Amino acid sequence: MTDRGTMGDEAVTVLGIDIGGTKIAAALVSADGEILTKDRIATPPGDADQVFAALGELITRVKGDTEPAAVGIGSAGPLDQKHGLVSPVNIVGWRNFPLVDRVRALVGDVPVTLGVDGHCFALGEFWTGAGRDVGSLLGIVVSTGVGAGIVVDGRPLLGQSGNAAHLGHVVVDLDGEACACGSYGCVETYASGPRMVARAKRRGWRSTEDVDAAVLSADAAAGDEIALAVFDDGAQALAAGIVATAVTVDLTTVVIGGGVAKAGPVLFDPVQRWVKRLAQLPFVTDLTVEPAQLDNAGLIGAARLGWDLLPAATPSGIALR
8 A cells, every 4th residue: 555655666755844934944754754955045025926936936946857755835925725825924015915726726636735834833743743742832933023832742733724823913011012913912022133232222222334134133142231121021922922821722832943042041031031921820831942953943843834734544654643
């Protein structure tokens, strides 16, 4: 009997696509979650067709002569999973963009599925990363924005529209700054890389320089008081979102990745301190926060969505949880 990891003598792969406000990545992924070939580009500015043209070139380059058995797409949200439409907050050219149909037209008549990028990150870490030994987790991506995903009892929590776990847009400050989503005081306004840099500049940190969150984290690690204070503000907002999610869903494992998470202890130490302060109910006092283990969790999780479209026979003897 042919399983979904092999087709005759030919190995089957799934194309995973990870779309964010800063970069777009694509990869062919095997049945055990191994990335076989991948590439990435900076997310281009421009209208809907210009952005998709760049994505199309990336897909063609990564796919080569391979015909993947399915495609899984993780995109910044919000999205309309039922109709395959995306309207990423940080990609202004795409509003109700028919991403699934456009990708299907490019790759051929194979199953194509769509999920929020934060869901894919969480699913990737659950499958082969920091969450592979737990049943449920909250995964958070801190980068240009703040995305998240929840896996409960081995399955991603999607919600009725596919947009569950938008932790970056949980309001944590009723008098806070305006957010790109249209609300104010969201976690993202305090914890995303660009917003932390902007806040630090307003306080006098490198106010005339063209710098990013990597420079801010380096200065914080070196003891710069403004940089440390801004990271503490971001950590407090993240911790508030984490604890609100934990007491709602009842989980104890949190994994954080993304570009800003590369700051290491500068971010994780205050996050853990604030989580300990805020998580007071007995069932969340053991809440743990740890760094992501995978460099490409979003790609792997997106591919896992694709694998889940295929027949359920265990691929190559590997049990997909």
